[in-house]
Amino acid sequence: MIAGSGRSETAARPFTSGSRRALLGKALRRRELSALVAAVAIFILFWIVAEPFRTWQAMGTVLYQSATIGLMAVSVSLLMIGGEFDLSSGVAVVTAAMVTSVLSVTLGLNLFVGMALALGVSILIGVFNGWLVTRTGIPSFLITLSALFMLFGINLGLTKLVTKAVSTPNVAVVPGVDLIQTFFAYRLQFGGAGGPQFSILILWWLVFVGIATYVLLRTRLGNWILASGGNPASARAVGVPTKRVKIGLFAFVGFSAWFYAMHQLAGYNTVQAGSGYGNEFLYIIAAVVGGCALTGGAGSAIGSAIGALIYGMTVQGIVYAGWDPNWFRFFLGLMLLLAVLLNLNVKRMTAKM
Amino acid sequence: MTTPALSPPIIEMIDIAKDYGHIRALEGVSIAVRSGEVTCVLGDNGAGKSSMIKIMSGLHQADSGVMKVNGVETRFDSPRDALRAGIATVYQDLAVVDLMETWRNFFLGSELRKSTPVLRPLDIEAMRTITAEELGKLGIHLDSVDQPLGTLSGGERQSVAIARAVYFGAKVLILDEPTAALGVKQSGIVLRYVAKARESGVAVVFITHNPHHAFLIGDHFAVLSLGRMSLNARRDEITIDQLINEMAGGSELAILAQQLARGTVPTSA
Numbered sequence: 001m002i003a004g005s006g007r008s009e010t011a012a013r014p015f016t017s018g019s020r021r022a023l024l025g026k027a028l029r030r031r032e033l034s035a036l037v038a039a040v041a042i043f044i045l046f047w048i049v050a051e052p053f054r055t056w057q058a059m060g061t062v063l064y065q066s067a068t069i070g071l072m073a074v075s076v077s078l079l080m081i082g083g084e085f086d087l088s089s090g091v092a093v094v095t096a097a098m099v100t101s102v103l104s105v106t107l108g109l110n111l112f113v114g115m116a117l118a119l120g121v122s123i124l125i126g127v128f129n130g131w132l133v134t135r136t137g138i139p140s141f142l143i144t145l146s147a148l149f150m151l152f153g154i155n156l157g158l159t160k161l162v163t164k165a166v167s168t169p170n171v172a173v174v175p176g177v178d179l180i181q182t183f184f185a186y187r188l189q190f191g192g193a194g195g196p197q198f199s200i201l202i203l204w205w206l207v208f209v210g211i212a213t214y215v216l217l218r219t220r221l222g223n224w225i226l227a228s229g230g231n232p233a234s235a236r237a238v239g240v241p242t243k244r245v246k247i248g249l250f251a252f253v254g255f256s257a258w259f260y261a262m263h264q265l266a267g268y269n270t271v272q273a274g275s276g277y278g279n280e281f282l283y284i285i286a287a288v289v290g291g292c293a294l295t296g297g298a299g300s301a302i303g304s305a306i307g308a309l310i311y312g313m314t315v316q317g318i319v320y321a322g323w324d325p326n327w328f329r330f331f332l333g334l335m336l337l338l339a340v341l342l343n344l345n346v347k348r349m350t351a352k353m
Numbered sequence: 354m355t356t357p358a359l360s361p362p363i364i365e366m367i368d369i370a371k372d373y374g375h376i377r378a379l380e381g382v383s384i385a386v387r388s389g390e391v392t393c394v395l396g397d398n399g400a401g402k403s404s405m406i407k408i409m410s411g412l413h414q415a416d417s418g419v420m421k422v423n424g425v426e427t428r429f430d431s432p433r434d435a436l437r438a439g440i441a442t443v444y445q446d447l448a449v450v451d452l453m454e455t456w457r458n459f460f461l462g463s464e465l466r467k468s469t470p471v472l473r474p475l476d477i478e479a480m481r482t483i484t485a486e487e488l489g490k491l492g493i494h495l496d497s498v499d500q501p502l503g504t505l506s507g508g509e510r511q512s513v514a515i516a517r518a519v520y521f522g523a524k525v526l527i528l529d530e531p532t533a534a535l536g537v538k539q540s541g542i543v544l545r546y547v548a549k550a551r552e553s554g555v556a557v558v559f560i561t562h563n564p565h566h567a568f569l570i571g572d573h574f575a576v577l578s579l580g581r582m583s584l585n586a587r588r589d590e591i592t593i594d595q596l597i598n599e600m601a602g603g604s605e606l607a608i609l610a611q612q613l614a615r616g617t618v619p620t621s622a
C-alpha cells in the first residue's frame with residue numbers, strides 16, 4: 001500500500017499534492033457533513049409533503065424510531081471503525097431479553113439477578129465473537145453470520161421449549177419491573193393523552209452517542225480503536241493491543257444489545273422470539289450512511305446518530321405522507337448506496353497518496 | 354578498522370548465521386554499529402539484508418553467532434525486547450495509519466494523557482504542540498497537525514516515522530529501505546533527516562540497495578551477497594565506484610559491461 005503510494009509521488013506530485021491534500025481533508029469532513037445535509041433535506045421534504053410530520057407528536061415518534069436503531073448503531077459504528085462488524089447484533093437483543101425473562105419469570109429468580117445474568121451472557125457472546133475473529137483471522141462477516149443463525153435458533157427454540165409459544169415470558173407481574181420501566185422505558189408526556197410523547201430511550205441514545213464520541217476523540221482507547229481499524233498491522237507494531245481492542249468493541253455491542261433488550265422488555269413486557277433478525281443491517285446502514293467506512297479506520301458515533309435520524313424520519317415520514325411504506329426499503333438501499341459510493345471516493349483518494 | 358577514535362559499538366554482531374529450513378540466509382556475518390554513525394547495509398534482493406535487521410530488531414533469532422548490545426551478549430525474543438533496549442525499526446510500511454491525524458499517528462501507542470484520575474483523557478494540546486515542534490525540526494511545516502497523515506508526501510511520512518522513533522528515545526534506528534519508493538526530492542528529505550538523527554548521537558542502520566544514497570550519508574558500509582558479507586569498510590577506505598561495483602556483484606558487472614560494449618544486447622531506447 002505504502003509502496004504504491006510512494007511510487008505515485010514523482011514528478012507530478014509538486015503540482016497536485018496541495019490540491020489533493022485539500023480535497024482529501026474536505027472529503028473526510030464531508031462524510032458526516034453530507035449525511036447531515038441529507039438529513040436536513042429529508043426533514044424539509046417531509047415537512048412540505050406530510051402535514052402530520054409538522055407536529056410535536058410526530059417529532060416524538062420520529063426521535064423514538066431513530067433511537068430504536070440509533071442506540072445499537074453507536075456500538076456497531078465503533079466496531080466498524082475498529083475494522084469489524086457484527087451481524088448477530090439484531091438477534092442478540094432478543095437473546096438478552098429472552099434470558100432475562102426466562103430467568104426471572106420461568107425460573108422465578110429475582111428480576112435484577114436475571115438482568116445481571118443476561119448482561120453477562122450478552123457480553124460473553126460479544127467476547128466470544130471477538131475472540132474467534134481475532135484468534136482465527138476469519139472475517140467477522142463469517143463468524144458473526146454463524147452467531148446470527150445460532151442465536152436466532154436458540155431464541156426460537158428455547159422460547160418454544162419454555163413457553164410453548166413464540167414470545168418470551170411476560171415480565172409484567174415480576175416484582176421490580178416498575179423500576180426498570182422507569183429507567184429504561186419512561187415516557188415523558190406533554191399536554192395530556194394524545195399530546196407529544198418523548199421516550200427516555202431518546203435520552204439514553206444521546207448519552208451513548210456522547211460517551212462514544214468522547215471516548216473516540218478524547219481518550220487513548222479511541223485512538224486505539226481508530227488505529228485498529230485503520231491499519232491493524234501498524235497499530236500492533238507500535239504497541240496497540242488491537243486484539244483486545246476489537247474484543248472489547250464486540251463486548252460493547254453485546255452490552256448495547258442488553259441495554260436495548262431491557263428497554264424492550266420494560267416497554268412491552270415481552271419480546272417476539274423470532275424478531276431482531278434483519279435489524280443488524282439497519283444498524284450497519286445507519287453507521288455507513290453516517291460515514292463509517294466498511295473497511296474501518298474512519299467514522300463517528302455522531303455520524304451513526306445522523307444515519308439513525310435519517311432512518312427514523314424516513315420510516316415515519318413515509319407513513320405520515322400516506323405513501324406505500326414498501327418504498328421505505330428502496331429508499332434505505334439508495335441512501336446506503338450513495339454513502340458507500342462517497343466513501344469509496346475517499347478511499348481512492350487516500351490510496352493515491 | 355580499530356582506529357582508537359572509534360567509540361565502542363552499541364550493537365556488535367559476531368559470526369551470525371541464520372537458516373530458514375535448509376536454506377542458509379546468513380553465514381559468518383559480523384558487523385559493528387556505533388552511535389553517531391550511519392551504518393549502511395547494502396545488497397541485492399535476497400542477499401540477506403532483511404534477515405540481518407530482523408535479528409537486530411528481535412523479529413527473528415540467529416541460529417549461531419553472538420550479538421552484543423553495549424558489550425553485553427544479548428538475545429532478543431521479540432521486537433518489544435529490542436525496543437526496550439532502545440533499538441527501533443522503521444519498516445517500509447512505516448507503521449502509520451493514513452486516515453488518522455498526524456499528531457495521533459505520532460503518539461500512537463505512546464499517547465500522552467492528562468493526570469485526571471478517572472477518565473485520563475488525552476492531552477491533545479501537548480501532543481499537537483510536540484508533533485508540530487518535532488516535525489518543524491525536520492523542516493516539515495504542515496498547515497495543521499490535524500491533517501490525516503495520508504495527506505503528507507512519501508518522504509514526509511517516512512520522516513514522521515523516523516522522528517517518532519527518535520522522539521521516543523531510540524538509540525539505534527534501523528531504517529528498512531527508507532528511500533526505495535521515493536523520488537529524488539523526497540529521498541533528499543529523508544536523507545537530510547537521517548543526517549540530523551546521526552548528529553543527535555543516534556546509531557543509524559540504513560538498509561538500501563541504492564549505493565548512491567548510501568554513499569551520500571554512510572560512515573560505514575557492509576555489502577551482503579548471498580548471505581555472506583562481501584564488503585565491510587569504513588568510508589575512508591573505499592570509493593563510490595568500488596561500492597557500486599561491489600553492490601552489483603563485481604565480476605557479474607564486468608561481464609555485463611563487456612557484453613554491452615560489444616553491442617550484443619539490443620539498444621532499444
